[in-house]
Amino acid sequence: MCGIIGYAGARQAAPIILEGLAALEYRGYDSAGIAVLDRDGMPAVHKKSGKLVNLATVLQDSLPEGVTGVGHTRWATHGGPTDFNAHPHTDCDNQIIVVHNGIVENYVQIKESLIAEGHAFTSQTDAECIPHLIESYIDQEYPFEEAVRAAAGEIRGANAVVAISTREPGKLVAFRLGNAGGLVVGYGEDELLLASDLPALLPHTQDVAYLAGGEMVVLNDHTAKYRTLEGIGITKSPMHVAYDALSAAKGEYKHFMLKEIHEQPEAVINSLRGRVSFDDLKVTLDEFDISNEDVARIDRVVFLGMGTSFNAAMVARHWMESLARIPCEFDNSSEFRYRNPVIDENTLVVSISQSGETADTLASMEEAQNKGALQLTLCNYPGTQTTRVAEHTMLLRAGLEIGVASSKTFVNSLIALYLLAIDIGTRRGTLEPSRNRELVAELARLPELLGQALADESQYKALAPIFGRRSDFLFLGRGINFPLAMEGALKLKELSYIHAEGYPAAEMKHGPISLIDDDMPVVALMPRDDLYEKMLSNINEVKARGGTVIAIATEGYTDIEDSADEVIYIPEASSMVSPVLMAVPMQLLAYHIALWRGCDVDQPRNLAKSVTVE
Numbered sequence: 001m002c003g004i005i006g007y008a009g010a011r012q013a014a015p016i017i018l019e020g021l022a023a024l025e026y027r028g029y030d031s032a033g034i035a036v037l038d039r040d041g042m043p044a045v046h047k048k049s050g051k052l053v054n055l056a057t058v059l060q061d062s063l064p065e066g067v068t069g070v071g072h073t074r075w076a077t078h079g080g081p082t083d084f085n086a087h088p089h090t091d092c093d094n095q096i097i098v099v100h101n102g103i104v105e106n107y108v109q110i111k112e113s114l115i116a117e118g119h120a121f122t123s124q125t126d127a128e129c130i131p132h133l134i135e136s137y138i139d140q141e142y143p144f145e146e147a148v149r150a151a152a153g154e155i156r157g158a159n160a161v162v163a164i165s166t167r168e169p170g171k172l173v174a175f176r177l178g179n180a181g182g183l184v185v186g187y188g189e190d191e192l193l194l195a196s197d198l199p200a201l202l203p204h205t206q207d208v209a210y211l212a213g214g215e216m217v218v219l220n221d222h223t224a225k226y227r228t229l230e231g232i233g234i235t236k237s238p239m240h241v242a243y244d245a246l247s248a249a250k251g252e253y254k255h256f257m258l259k260e261i262h263e264q265p266e267a268v269i270n271s272l273r274g275r276v277s278f279d280d281l282k283v284t285l286d287e288f289d290i291s292n293e294d295v296a297r298i299d300r301v302v303f304l305g306m307g308t309s310f311n312a313a314m315v316a317r318h319w320m321e322s323l324a325r326i327p328c329e330f331d332n333s334s335e336f337r338y339r340n341p342v343i344d345e346n347t348l349v350v351s352i353s354q355s356g357e358t359a360d361t362l363a364s365m366e367e368a369q370n371k372g373a374l375q376l377t378l379c380n381y382p383g384t385q386t387t388r389v390a391e392h393t394m395l396l397r398a399g400l401e402i403g404v405a406s407s408k409t410f411v412n413s414l415i416a417l418y419l420l421a422i423d424i425g426t427r428r429g430t431l432e433p434s435r436n437r438e439l440v441a442e443l444a445r446l447p448e449l450l451g452q453a454l455a456d457e458s459q460y461k462a463l464a465p466i467f468g469r470r471s472d473f474l475f476l477g478r479g480i481n482f483p484l485a486m487e488g489a490l491k492l493k494e495l496s497y498i499h500a501e502g503y504p505a506a507e508m509k510h511g512p513i514s515l516i517d518d519d520m521p522v523v524a525l526m527p528r529d530d531l532y533e534k535m536l537s538n539i540n541e542v543k544a545r546g547g548t549v550i551a552i553a554t555e556g557y558t559d560i561e562d563s564a565d566e567v568i569y570i571p572e573a574s575s576m577v578s579p580v581l582m583a584v585p586m587q588l589l590a591y592h593i594a595l596w597r598g599c600d601v602d603q604p605r606n607l608a609k610s611v612t613v614e
Contacts, residue, residue, distance in 0.1 A: 002029060002101045003073040004183070005200050006162045006172045009191025009221045013069035014059075016193070020200035021052055021071045029073035030081035030274075034059075035088040035097045036069035041169035043094055047086035067221070068169050070162050072099035075273040078107070079124025089128040091135035092119055095166045098134070100127040101196060102159030102177070103269060103278070105444045110154065124279065130161055138167075145218050148173040152216065152229050158265050158447040160211075162194060175216035175229060178265065178451035183211040184251070185224050187238045192219045198241065198251050207238040210252050213451060255601045257403030257495075261587050262454055265447040267408040268580075270397040271415040278444050281437040283422045287394045288376055295427045298374070299346045303330040304364050308406040308490065309352035309413060314483035315579050316350065316417035322576075323425035323439075334360040337367050345372040350420070353377070354396065354409035356384025365389045378416050380409050394420070404607045405494045407587050410487065411450075414580050442574055449571040453584040459568060460588045463550070464596035467521050473500035474512060477525035478535055484579050485525050488586035494604050495594035505538040516547040523589070524564070525582055528554035529575040539563055552585050554578075 003024025007013040013036050021032055032055045033047025044064030048055040052073065072087035079085040087099045104110070107126035110133055115121065119132045133154060137147035144165045152161070158178030164171070174194055176183050186193035186201035186208050194217070195201050201208060209224070211217055215234065218225045226234040239252075253259035276283055301320050303313035313330040320328045331341075333351070337360060343349065349368040353361045356379035368375055369389060377390035380398050387393040396412040422439055425431035431439075467473075473492055477485035486502035493500050503512055505524070516522065522542045526535035539549045540563055551564035554572050561567050568589075570581045594601050 002075055002196065003200070004070070004099050004101060004160065004162055004194070004196040006070045006164075006174070006194040006219070007191065008068045008170055008172050008219050009188065010067060011191065012063070012065060013067055014063040014065070016204070017069050017071035018052070018056065019203065020193075020195055021073055023199040023203075024073060024195070024197060025052060029075050031074045031076075031083070031086035032072065033074070033086045033088050033099075034064070034069065034071045035164065036064040036066035037164060037166060037169040038066040039169065041166040043090075043097060043166055045088055045090065045094070045097065047083060047088065049081050049083050049086060066169075068164060068172065070097065070099045070164055070172070075270060077103060077269065077273045077276070078126040078278055085123045085125050087127060089123060089125065089131050091131040093135070096131040096134045096138070096163060097165070098127065098131040098161060098163045100130055100159060100161050101266070103157045103444050103447060104129060104155055104159060105157035105448070106155070126278070130155070131163070134163060144168050144171070145173050148175065149216060149227075149229060149231065152177065156448070157444065158269075158451045160196065170220050172219040173216065174211065174219070176211045176213050178213050178448045182266070185209045185211065185217060185219065185238075187224070191221055192224055194219060202241070206241050208241055209236040209238045213455065255403065257405060257407060257601050258591060260401055260403050261407045261584070261591065263399065264408045264411045264584070265450040265454070267398045267412050268415055268447050268450060270399070271412045272443060273397070275419055276440060276443055278440070281440040283419050283426065283440060285394070285419060285423045288392050288420065288423065290374070290392075292427050294374070295424060297346050298326060298348045298424070300343070301326050301328045301348045301350060302336075302341070302343060302368075302373075303328065303350050303352065304333045304336055304361055305330075305352035306333050306358055306360055308410045308487060309354065309358075309361075311483045311487040311490065312352055312410060312413040312417060313350075314486065315414060315480060316421070318480040319418055319421035319576070320424070323421045323431050324428055325430040326424070326428075333358065333364040337364040341367065341371075343368060343371045343373045345374070347373040349373045349375045350417070351375065351377045351386055351390065352413055352417075353386050354380045354398075354401070354406055354413070356381055356386040358386075362386060362389065376420070378413055380412075403602050404604055405491060411580055411583050414583070418577070439576065442577060445573075446577060446580060449573055449581055450584065452571045453581055457588060457592065460592040463566060463589065464592040467550075468496070468593050468596040470519065470521055471499060472515070472520050473498060473523060474508075474515070474520060475500060475502040475523045475525070476505040476508060476535070476538060477502070478505045478531040479529070480575065480579055481525045481527065481582055484582040484586060485523070487583065488523055488525070488589070491586050491590035492593065494607060495590045495601055496597050496599055497605070498593070505535055508538060508541070513541065513545065516542055516545045518546045518548060521548045521550055523550045523552065525552050526560065527552075527570065527575065527578040527582065528557050528572070529578065536560070536563060552582060
């Protein structure tokens, strides 16, 4: 998770910015940079690949002087982790300086247009198009603030941007698009700060305000002026936050789990970094660095997991069989370890454990190791036990997840598994280049789509008192979304203590249909895909027996409102990535029902974050 820090005040900016970057190191990065303007507007820009200490070593005792500046820690998406790809980035005349989190989905079009106008680029990043785009508006005699706002109107995707200008050296202008890349304004005494997370601000102030998607802020040493990106003024009153680690980590959210649900757009960006090239639309998994010959020898893939990880494994089978055309199976780790499975050196075993310490999964991995299988493990933390057993590791890069019930680690597990299927399918020649590019291009949009799904929780809040007193729920899905029905039922059980079951929709007629009455809500997962009509038939069967249907459907297809009692819409996307978007309503519905019931959302009873015993 990239880190941003900005400062405008009376003190020297460089030490504050470097201190802020150090406080944000936990977010992960592969390069760092700083830019400071002196009182006359002269810029000093320094950036270095690698850890923050490399940048500090370059600066040593000669910190740039000035009272306005920005800093950034970068994790590469477009272009490798090099000095010239590190942030901050500048325009042609080094007058506009920008730091950026997110993915500019349409940067190729913007860059080509700017090059045609005569702009010269020096990096491989999508971020560099932003200062040049701002410059293009300044060349049209837009004031700095309006040039930034106009540039924001051209950028697509979920992004957070902070800009400074040599023409107005005491000012920072920032905006946020979508829900990726948070920005927090800190109110100090004769100074204002801005950061991507609270820990960078708390040494200087405990009074903060949060920038929402579609908003911008203009800061100087005394004032913070907020507007929408449409130009409408906004009034924000700073809130006072406690100066302790837990409050800092929780930020503006009532619970860690809610915060972690809303961190998913940025978590997805982090999962894509270094694995997806949006320049040539390719997936490259350095963590799975086996030869193409070894990939070709794989004749079966076995996915292992428990709980949420097991549900991710179920989705992975669909992807791997569809894209790589390899026979696959999934198994619960606790069952796999006891059934003397038939695997050999041509089997790829993919284990999923967010903690990397799940006892049954480790035992299953040892069984696979004894039988000579090739192993890849997915986990959220380096150096854990699963990483020491498997030959290859893909880190989830979800960041610290404090809520016991998994949210962003589930979504990032899905992303890693999807990338794996694309990679293997490409290397085996079962995925046509045009199809490959299509799949990768959609990944650039995914953080923004997740942000859209997270933008409005009012419907979930309204549904909570209606359904919070029910004792049983049935979740139905088909195809690749059946595992999400399982995940939705699991989340509701974990958080609200309501009994819930996830079923394949067609299986309903083989038993569960006898339970349906007006007291059992049925949550139907029915994005607009090849199985939509079959799902529609299933929910009509529920309605014919007096059941109440909550449909999760694709935005824009309102015909479902004729059949369902309640409809929650997710953004339109391909059937391949719909499970990732489907995770959001599963999580928010469970969260708000649990909140209404007064349950301990972050630490549900009887549950542990990591199950390290059988």
